[in-house]
Amino acid sequence: MQIPAAWGRLFRPFFIAVLLLTAFLPALLLPDSIAAQDEAANPPGDSATSTNKTHSDGTCFNNSADNVSADAAGGQQSASILLWSLGLFAFCFVLGILGVMAGIGGGVLFVPFVAAFLPFHMDFVRSTGLLIALAGALAASPGLLKRGLGNLRLMFPCALMGSIGSIIGANVGLALPEQLMQILLGFCIIGVALLLLLARKKDLPDADRGDALATWLGLGGTYREMSSGMDIRWQARRTLPGLVAFLGVGFVAGMFGLGAGWANVPVFNLLMGVPLKVAVGSSVLMFSSVNTTAAWVYLNNGAWLPVLAMPSIIGLVAGTSIGVQLLGRSRPQFIRKLVIGLLFLAAASTLLKGFGAW
Amino acid sequence: MSNRDFSEAPPSGQSSGNLPPPASPASPELPVEDGPADPVTRRYSNIMGMGIRVALVVMIIAYVVYLAGLMPRRISNQQLPQYWKLPARQYVEQADMPHGWQWVGQVRYGDVATIVPAVIMAVISMVCGFSILPLYVRRRDFIMAAIVLAQLAVMFWAAVP
Numbered sequence: 453m454q455i456p457a458a459w460g461r462l463f464r465p466f467f468i469a470v471l472l473l474t475a476f477l478p479a480l481l482l483p484d485s486i487a488a489q490d491e492a493a494n495p496p497g498d499s500a501t502s503t504n505k506t507h508s509d510g511t512c513f514n515n516s517a518d519n520v521s522a523d524a525a526g527g528q529q530s531a532s533i534l535l536w537s538l539g540l541f542a543f544c545f546v547l548g549i550l551g552v553m554a555g556i557g558g559g560v561l562f563v564p565f566v567a568a569f570l571p572f573h574m575d576f577v578r579s580t581g582l583l584i585a586l587a588g589a590l591a592a593s594p595g596l597l598k599r600g601l602g603n604l605r606l607m608f609p610c611a612l613m614g615s616i617g618s619i620i621g622a623n624v625g626l627a628l629p630e631q632l633m634q635i636l637l638g639f640c641i642i643g644v645a646l647l648l649l650l651a652r653k654k655d656l657p658d659a660d661r662g663d664a665l666a667t668w669l670g671l672g673g674t675y676r677e678m679s680s681g682m683d684i685r686w687q688a689r690r691t692l693p694g695l696v697a698f699l700g701v702g703f704v705a706g707m708f709g710l711g712a713g714w715a716n717v718p719v720f721n722l723l724m725g726v727p728l729k730v731a732v733g734s735s736v737l738m739f740s741s742v743n744t745t746a747a748w749v750y751l752n753n754g755a756w757l758p759v760l761a762m763p764s765i766i767g768l769v770a771g772t773s774i775g776v777q778l779l780g781r782s783r784p785q786f787i788r789k790l791v792i793g794l795l796f797l798a799a800a801s802t803l804l805k806g807f808g809a810w
Numbered sequence: 811m812s813n814r815d816f817s818e819a820p821p822s823g824q825s826s827g828n829l830p831p832p833a834s835p836a837s838p839e840l841p842v843e844d845g846p847a848d849p850v851t852r853r854y855s856n857i858m859g860m861g862i863r864v865a866l867v868v869m870i871i872a873y874v875v876y877l878a879g880l881m882p883r884r885i886s887n888q889q890l891p892q893y894w895k896l897p898a899r900q901y902v903e904q905a906d907m908p909h910g911w912q913w914v915g916q917v918r919y920g921d922v923a924t925i926v927p928a929v930i931m932a933v934i935s936m937v938c939g940f941s942i943l944p945l946y947v948r949r950r951d952f953i954m955a956a957i958v959l960a961q962l963a964v965m966f967w968a969a970v971p
Contacts, residue, residue, distance in 0.1 A: 575897050587862065591866075598855055615964045630897065740934070741935050747931075752971040756924075758924035
């Protein structure tokens with residue numbers, strides 16, 4: 453019996469998703485006491501220097517007396533950590549699918565929702581948001597380059613400005629108090645949602661001559677539009693304003709831990725006159741550089757929480773790969789409006805949290 | 811050769827500063843430079859594709875090891891909820907977690923080892939940049955070489971604590 457071709461195309465990402473889910477099975481099958489026994493034998497802290505054998509609440513951690521209760525408590529906590537992981541994986545899996553279908557990156561969805569509804573500090577949430585966007589960009593960029601939809605010559609000077617902005621933004625973000633960050637994030641997400649709702653896009657640029665800076669940098673090229681079979685020539689214009697704009701976009705991306713596709717694409721397409729498909733492809737390419745620099749700032753400051761970051765990254769990458777497969781069957785405009793509505797909801801929740809309403 | 815098969819298009823000169831009409835029928839002479847067939851593009855995309863695959867596999871392995879408790883941890887499961895509400899700098903101080911590049915010496919701990927795939931992801935773009943630098947120099951495209959070098963310098967600036 454022949455398997456229909458559509459099933460074959462869906463099978464691989466589903467297989468990958470199942471494989472990833474079974475990665476959690478060892479944690480279920482192995483006895484909880486292994487983790488608890490290990491904690492009893494190796495109390496937290498560096499074994500060479502630590503004389504600290506107390507929990508953070510001041511109670512002693514005693515090998516002989518507390519082993520039984522440590523096993524039970526350790527088992528419960530292991531189960532709850534596993535539940536967190538599965539929940540985050542599932543949540544980010546859905547975000548990945550929605551993000552692809554709506555044409556909105558996963559990072560811009562992840563940060564406001566997790567900041568609003570989950571108990572993790574914003575430093576960890578923003579760090580994870582950057583790494584999610586980075587992982588997605590690294591996964592998508594090779595395919596975009598091979599199809600001629602990303603342009604390295606265009607990307608590098610813009611990414612240079614964005615990277616400088618993102619380092620400054622990340623450092624500013626780490627210095628600000630969490631409550632203020634929540635409020636600023638809420639307003640930023642409202643701005644993002646409005647931009648997504650109202651911004652127009654131009655599929656093809658006007659046939660204007662590029663500026664001198666674009667000519668000197670060689671910011672132009674040709675890409676093949678597959679739908680029409682035409683070769684489209686383009687050349688960037690308003691290059692200096694565009695580069696300055698990327699400095700600001702990078703600052704916002706680094707400060708809030710967002711992927712910046714919602715801003716990169718309008719700057720490339722509307723300001724610099726780059727065709728829409730090349731703008732989208734180059735924007736994704738840019739994440740791989742801009743988010744790298746911001747991610748380093750967060751990682752160097754210790755903003756890494758495996759229980760948050762890893763299931764989120766894995767879930768979102770898996771969801772994105774399935775979203776790409778389902779794209780042809782979806783109604784992107786409806787999903788885009790749904791996602792924009794969810795962004796407004798997340799922004800409102802973030803603002804309420806920032807103002808102390810919950 | 812099909813004129814849609816631009817991956818096999820013969821090399822041609824880079825487009826000049828004069829702007830030809832924006833759209834034209836697909837031509838077998840699609841410029842190679844900066845296009846998908848450009849050696850720079852191919853090298854960049856190949857290294858990036860390989861790098862992210864490695865990073866994701868290492869991430870899954872590291873997370874399974876972490877969840878299963880196969881390696882000792884610096885922070886126990888009971889203590890995690892107390893620490894994940896703290897700002898990063900306080901978290902590092904109070905939980906005695908590594909920051910900067912200190913994780914290298916503490917990778918024997920399961921929760922510290924999970925940072926390795928994140929570092930791999932953060933390094934991929936740098937490796938890609940280094941790999942294409944000699945190609946631009948060989949091509950005598952010193953403007954692009956300078957821009958790539960500047961980008962790498964910014965990334966190193968961010969990576970050094």
